[in-house]
Amino acid sequence: MVESVVREVVQSIKTEKETRKNGNVLFVFCDSSAHEPFTDQFIKLKNANIAYDILFLDGETSSWLGMQRVESSGSGRIIAADEYSPAAIELPKEYDGIIIPEIDLDNAARVAMGLKGTIKAEIIFSALMLQKFILIGADVPGIKRADRRCLKTLSLPAPYQKRFKNYAEQMNELGVQFELQKDLADKVIEQFSQKIEANAPESLESANEGLQFYEDSLLFRKRLLTAEWIQAQSHIPNNVIYVAKGTIVSPLAKDLLKEKKLTIKIAKRDE
Template identity: 55%
Template sequence: MDIREMVASITKEILQSMNQEKKPPAPRVLYVFCDSQAHEAFADHFIQLKNHGICHDILFLDGETSSWLGMHKIECGGAGKILTADEYAPIPLEVPKEYAGIVIPEIDLDNAARVANGLKGTIKAELVFSALVTGKFVLVGSDVPGIKRADRRTLATLTLPPAYEKLFHRHVQEMKELGVEFAEQKRLADKVIAKLNAGKKKEEAAPGQPVLTALDETEAVFSGRLLTADWIRSQPQLRNTTLYVKQGSIVSPLAYDSLRERGVTVSYLGKG
């Protein structure tokens, strides 16, 4: 092959590679765990995410103000504090930029209070603050005692006393008002899949195409005029919830049967 043929071949390959459509990167979420053993109960979650084309990373807390993301040690920064442990590690506020959302299976009274009051100073509080400010979703386990794993081991107790429990639930309500979403720990992966699929469908949906909008873990809204069994089969996350449809929308008999099998109750918007 002479030089001209070689140049022509290389040029052709370059042009072909430039014309190929680049696939968008797979969405990625970050799971935040209290220690290096807490993630073991979520192995099925990670398989489920992988099967839906969703990547995940795991961040292990190493105390309240430091954590490990892969080989990087991430620390909270204070006023005038210089990080020397890992000069290449991001600060907590930078971490959510790389993810579609943050998943915190367990939150405690201290971190709930910090988030609810807009305070920083811990890894969880700073991750939540950064994610909410930048428009990323934050999912937190709803069936948690409000007392962190280390405190449960040290104090040999599993629950907070009534006064602290009441305070914890008040902070949880304030977190919801800030945009934090809650779901049972066993449904966190379902919630992630539903949120990312809903966003993808809104981008791809043609005008007038039915869209399912999740309000929370117990309610969702159908925007179309005809609800069919085929559409229900395309929504694997639609289970054990209340589905709201607009007045005048038609629900086919087979759709009613499919919804009943999934434990879904149909309710019409605006109907007293």
């Protein structure tokens, strides 16, 4: 019985590692309810075969390092905190990128000034040192969720807003990217677009190589449709591109499709 349990655990670990083909990112949320609006984005990442872990920072004391450390409990799971696990500054070593949907004035100031002392500041500092990509929500008020609830206010006063904007500009100079919260998953997929395309299995079977056609229109046979691929096509018959079900279209590709007035349709599998 012990042997069968061990085999099952080992097999699950192997399966988890095998699925982490295209990338692995860490989401850092202010509290354990802040992730709920991002459910659809998590589905996008899963469909793109990008693994993600979640770190919750509940309460003011949790955001201060002290003797607390953080540990990942596995792909797609929650990160737990205890005194035996690796320190926050070590976390980015295990990830390709860090996603922080919301940052506040205090943490922004620490990062801009090169200071540490909070989990977010430690993680960002470490990720910048390791040259990992960092995405932060651009449409944030700059005041902690807990402070908003306590003070019953949703925005910073004008002088603080100006200071927060300056800190964001300084963080951008350091290499931190600011994107709209609703676009974070798309930006993550863009970061791994080449790897996704290289690892994607062919969606539709065909004996021919090179350009394929379906119902007198162009057939795209890979997993990720990029703007570069569209631009590389000298002619697209009938202004229609057929794709396999489940194909991911990058945000830049979507913009280019609108610009060129192209239509995407789903190709049916051959019986």
